[in-house]
Amino acid sequence: VILRETDSYAVFKTDGELNLARVRAGINNSQVISRLVLFKRKQTTPERLTGRELLRRYEVYNYIKTQHKKDCAYNENPCGVCPDCVIYGYAVGKGGADNSGSEKSKVFIDSAYAVPKYEESHGTFTLNAPYEDGTMTQGTDTTNRFSEQDHVLPEVPFPSVVTLRDPTPNTFLYLLNNLYRTKRYGAQTTRTGQMRNKVVAIIFADGEIFSNLRLTQKIYDIIGDVLPPYGLDSLKEATEQAVNELIQEDGVFYELIAKEALVSLQNEAQSILADEASFQQWMNSLTEETLNYAKAVGVLKEENPENSNTSSRSRRNKNKTAEDEEA
16 A cells, blocks of 8 residues: 655646546545546556666566567567566567467556545646747747646645555565656656655455545545645554555455554565665566466477477488588
């Protein structure tokens, strides 16, 4: 369970305007309000690219290409065997390199909703494109390169539940590391869009839990109609209370990791993620795990050494026959 909070002016739009939804203010508060929406793909895409950047840096893709003759291109030609393809899934074109089918994502995520109302969480700004001297005039002419753009204000929280299905310790750590490292979301990320992901709780359960919208509405019920920005401690306490109340209604068996237990778990994760030598070792272990998974499901087919030797002998015999005929 994560609090995604804007650290700068962000732009979450699809068709030229900020994404909005008309929903009830809270679970108990039936007033209908407009809320900003952070669509699902605007969350997972930056996080996937963060993970893929690390896979390139530590030469995982180079290893897969050298050892298994598979290239991997995001949204174009997935290899089906790297940690990104196995954990986040793929279904592009004919289904991956060598037409090897598709893989359902093990990361379940949905659109996140801002806690405050739309009127309290956005601002409209005028943008301009000055000339080289920094002014908007050139000679006697004034440029018409002006535009207006709505932005999400800083310190607007978007509570989000990220679900990892069938996790292993390695895949869990991969997802957590991507959440820690990803800092920019939405459009215009070269200029703005910084966000902070704060993990509030981790829940191990035998079924899926509450939605992002219900979490946001429950938090709104707890803090009331308070204007943002919210105090960090009060927002965190409200989120923890909302999680405690909602999880009991979901009818799943669960173990809730929060407060001191969460700090202990995060410290354990950081002992691996903060040291480059252990990070490299963990990355290698994760890659071997996803390669073994790809072999088990038939995406990565191992060449039988016996068949390989037979093929080599066959090729040598054909070459010898050809030489004899030529002689």
